[in-house]
Amino acid sequence: MPRGEKTKYTDKQQRKAEHIEESYEKRGVPEDEAEARAWATVNKQSGGGERKGGSGRSKGETAKRAERKDSAHRTADARQGKSPNKGSARSSTSTSTALADMTRDQLMEKARERDIRGRSKMRKNELLRALS
Structure with a gap:
């Protein structure tokens, strides 16, 4: 199960995570695992939440x-x-x-x-x- 709050993510990132999660669930991946994989994918692609006040480890x-x-x-x-x-x-x-x-x-x-x-x-x- 993914940890932490998701308020630091943009709407686009949240939609992307939902879409990825649905795709995994269609392939038979359990719901918790699908959600964790979806957020991991979003984090890998975009570097995490992009709203101001994020993790403090933001990359350029x-x-x-x-x-x-x-x-x-x-x-x-x-x-x-x-x-x-x-x-x-x-x-x-x-x-x-x-x-x-x-x-x-x-x-x-x-x-x-x-x-x-x-x-x-x-x-x-x-x-x-x-x-x-």
Whole structure:
């Protein structure tokens, strides 16, 4: 059973969770399990509740976008039977997720290594964009 209140989720996220839950129930998954899987899916795709006053661990839009893209690529690869370690053409997408987890100072060091112009005045999101 999913824990916590769901008031921090947008209406769109709640509708998405309901739709996913119904889909699981049609496939014979028990109601509690279907609800838990649905909220886990919404959290994975969007990073959790998006209303103000959330968990305090919010990620920037750029980081969320990079993680969603990476997740979608891994799902597509899995459907085609590719294992994550087969050296697919998307090896750089895992880098973008790793970049999103870095601090600004770590990103600045990478930007320095790649000699990116204007890096000293960039914010973390701008560094992420420049490096990916």
